[in-house]
Amino acid sequence: MSAQARERYKSLIDQLPFQYLADTPTVRYYTDWSVFESRMDKGYAYNEHPLPPQLARHNPNILLGTALRLSNLPSQVEVIDISREESPVEPMSLVGVTTKMHAYHAYMWTTGAYIRVNPGEEASLVVASTGGDGYLGHHIILEIGRGARLDLKLLDYAGSSDALKTLVVEVIAREDSRLDATYLTLHHPSHAVYKILHARLYEGAQVEARGLTAGGAMTRYEETYILEGRRSRLDARASNVARSSTKTDFLLNAIHRGPESEGFISARGVVLTNGYLAQRGLAKIDAEAQWASSEVESHVTILGEPARGYAIPMLEIHSGDVVKANHEASVTTIQEDHVFYMRSRGLSREELEKLMITGIIEYSGAAGKLGLEPTDIF
Amino acid sequence: MSKGLEVVDLHVNVHGKKVLKGVTLNVGYGTIHAIMGPNGSGKSTLAYTIMGREGYEVERGDIRLDGESILDLPTEERALKGLFMALQDPPQIPGVRLTTLMIAALNKRQGSSDLTRVRDPKIVRRMYSLAEELGLSRDLLQREINVGFSGGEKKRSELLQALILEPRIIILDEPDSGLDVDGVRKVSEYLVNLKEQGRGVMLITHYARMFKYVKPDMVTVLIDGRVAVQGGPELADLVEERGYAYIRRRYVEGKDSTI
Numbered sequence: 001m002s003a004q005a006r007e008r009y010k011s012l013i014d015q016l017p018f019q020y021l022a023d024t025p026t027v028r029y030y031t032d033w034s035v036f037e038s039r040m041d042k043g044y045a046y047n048e049h050p051l052p053p054q055l056a057r058h059n060p061n062i063l064l065g066t067a068l069r070l071s072n073l074p075s076q077v078e079v080i081d082i083s084r085e086e087s088p089v090e091p092m093s094l095v096g097v098t099t100k101m102h103a104y105h106a107y108m109w110t111t112g113a114y115i116r117v118n119p120g121e122e123a124s125l126v127v128a129s130t131g132g133d134g135y136l137g138h139h140i141i142l143e144i145g146r147g148a149r150l151d152l153k154l155l156d157y158a159g160s161s162d163a164l165k166t167l168v169v170e171v172i173a174r175e176d177s178r179l180d181a182t183y184l185t186l187h188h189p190s191h192a193v194y195k196i197l198h199a200r201l202y203e204g205a206q207v208e209a210r211g212l213t214a215g216g217a218m219t220r221y222e223e224t225y226i227l228e229g230r231r232s233r234l235d236a237r238a239s240n241v242a243r244s245s246t247k248t249d250f251l252l253n254a255i256h257r258g259p260e261s262e263g264f265i266s267a268r269g270v271v272l273t274n275g276y277l278a279q280r281g282l283a284k285i286d287a288e289a290q291w292a293s294s295e296v297e298s299h300v301t302i303l304g305e306p307a308r309g310y311a312i313p314m315l316e317i318h319s320g321d322v323v324k325a326n327h328e329a330s331v332t333t334i335q336e337d338h339v340f341y342m343r344s345r346g347l348s349r350e351e352l353e354k355l356m357i358t359g360i361i362e363y364s365g366a367a368g369k370l371g372l373e374p375t376d377i378f
Numbered sequence: 379m380s381k382g383l384e385v386v387d388l389h390v391n392v393h394g395k396k397v398l399k400g401v402t403l404n405v406g407y408g409t410i411h412a413i414m415g416p417n418g419s420g421k422s423t424l425a426y427t428i429m430g431r432e433g434y435e436v437e438r439g440d441i442r443l444d445g446e447s448i449l450d451l452p453t454e455e456r457a458l459k460g461l462f463m464a465l466q467d468p469p470q471i472p473g474v475r476l477t478t479l480m481i482a483a484l485n486k487r488q489g490s491s492d493l494t495r496v497r498d499p500k501i502v503r504r505m506y507s508l509a510e511e512l513g514l515s516r517d518l519l520q521r522e523i524n525v526g527f528s529g530g531e532k533k534r535s536e537l538l539q540a541l542i543l544e545p546r547i548i549i550l551d552e553p554d555s556g557l558d559v560d561g562v563r564k565v566s567e568y569l570v571n572l573k574e575q576g577r578g579v580m581l582i583t584h585y586a587r588m589f590k591y592v593k594p595d596m597v598t599v600l601i602d603g604r605v606a607v608q609g610g611p612e613l614a615d616l617v618e619e620r621g622y623a624y625i626r627r628r629y630v631e632g633k634d635s636t637i
Contacts, residue, residue, distance in 0.1 A: 343453035
């Protein structure tokens with residue numbers, strides 16, 4: 001990124017708002033921007049948090065901390081350290097720079113990687129990003145070549161520190177490529193993380209994504225898929241856990257632009273003790289996306305007091321020719337009839353809660369793929 | 379000592395309202411005891427009270443399993459002692475898969491602290507095999523409990539759990555509602571199997587249509603929270619032919635307790 005571009009982003013930090021419009025008349029912002037605001041002037045981290053054993057055993061091929069480190073990189077994959085060299089794809093070109101946190105990340109990020117899976121190749125890759133005792137910003141651009149297949153594990157970790165991390169991942173899935181992605185977002189309750197994953201799917205590209213998120217002091221995580229090409233397909237499932245004293249604003253979006261594109265986005269969340277979870281999802285079918293089909297669902301279970309949880313699925317349809325467009329949502333607490341039902345099977349209320357937590361953690365399939373037990377994220 | 383379930387002079391208040399006013403009946407092992415009655419007669423209250431549901435306050439009387447009172451036991455202890463209730467309209471429980479529930483309930487019965495670990499793969503095979511016989515898809519077993527289930531799927535799922543958990547006494551609250559003719563026949567076949575396995579079955583129903591396929595050994599008709607009349611399978615035929623208004627006139631208002 002040129003010095004000139006960086007300077008432009010610096011000036012935008014003060015000019016742009018965290019967000020333009022209030023989210024709802026009752027809940028103004030689902031993200032507590034004040035947590036980010038209070039940490040934006042922290043200096044850069046000198047250290048990085050080591051990955052905990054349950055993540056380190058996946059032996060990341062690409063590790064972003066205070067610097068970029070590569071290990072046993074598969075031959076089908078090329079990596080460029082974009083904090084030192086020019087990136088073939090301009091950082092933030094997919095996401096855009098329209099808000100204060102976009103500008104902050106664009107100006108501040110320190111470590112970045114452009115990753116390319118060569119056309120027609122097949123590869124498996126583990127990429128990890130870790131936090132530090134100060135600001136760390138990571139930028140990843142992942143390009144999956146035409147007809148290539150990638151099995152990706154993306155581990156986003158931030159340890160104990162009242163620090164700030166930003167992570168932006170821009171994915172370009174070229175024609176007829178396949179991405180099988182497993183995401184883990186594990187932030188210590190003291191850490192604040194601003195995270196974006198933005199993917200663009202070209203004609204015939206397919207993405208199957210499963211994520212598990214346990215956020216920190218404030219984790220804002222926006223995962224957006226633009227189904228740009230004809231017959232591009234997305235199946236994205238998420239499990240979210242808002243542990244005690246944590247706040248997570250999770251957004252999972254599918255934007256259909258390609259005709260006959262298919263999208264399914266689904267999230268399950270559980271909120272514990274005094275945790276907070278906003279679980280949002282937007283399925284948008286643009287006018288040019290004729291005969292697209294899209295489903296969005298969001299279910300949140302609240303366990304504990306004064307936990308707060310919101311499930312907000314939205315459908316926006318601009319095309320008259322749609323194959324399917326569904327949405328469903330619920331926010332539930334444990335009801336007496338749930339407890340009676342489980343007790344009539346021999347299980348106590350506490351055991352019901354444990355089963356619910358385990359079930360929601362395992363819902364997306366990410367925990368299973370990463371070999372994680374529910375205790376690994378508490 | 380009596381074997382099976384005994385309900386003795388049971389008086390029950392629900393949220394301050396007296397619903398059961400002295401109900402006495404037995405469900406012996408290897409028998410099917412049908413509980414019939416019009417809406418509001420106290421059939422479901424009887425079932426919930428036997429299971430120890432909160433809010434169902436026993437004012438007088440006793441409930442015994444194999445001669446021992448279970449009144450002081452919480453619901454889960456009653457279940458672990460061998461009682462099982464198939465609910466009329468079981469709730470949706472997001473986050474917990476049907477297979478997880480059955481495995482957890484089995485593990486609890488075997489004293490395992492790890493509720494979700496499959497200890498014996500044969501159990502999973504048995505689950506799938508029984509589900510298939512009952513007309514439930516494998517996909518449904520992996521879904522969250524009752525989330526998106528049709529009325530018939532809920533009934534079959536309740537019966538599947540009873541078959542897997544192998545309780546001593548099974549209480550079925552209107553297992554035929556929401557089922558088509560084939561479904562009623564299938565459920566009836568399994569009730570007969572359960573009886574033949576030596577389990578006690580308390581079958582709560584409004585209608586006698588199940589009795590085309592399963593003959594109860596004993597029939598109790600409840601009206602206004604009291605036992606109006608008890609008898610053999612012929613009593614179910616009488617209810618079917620003449621209706622509850624006749625039963626009320628003859629046995630409640632006429633004070634006649636014989637058929």
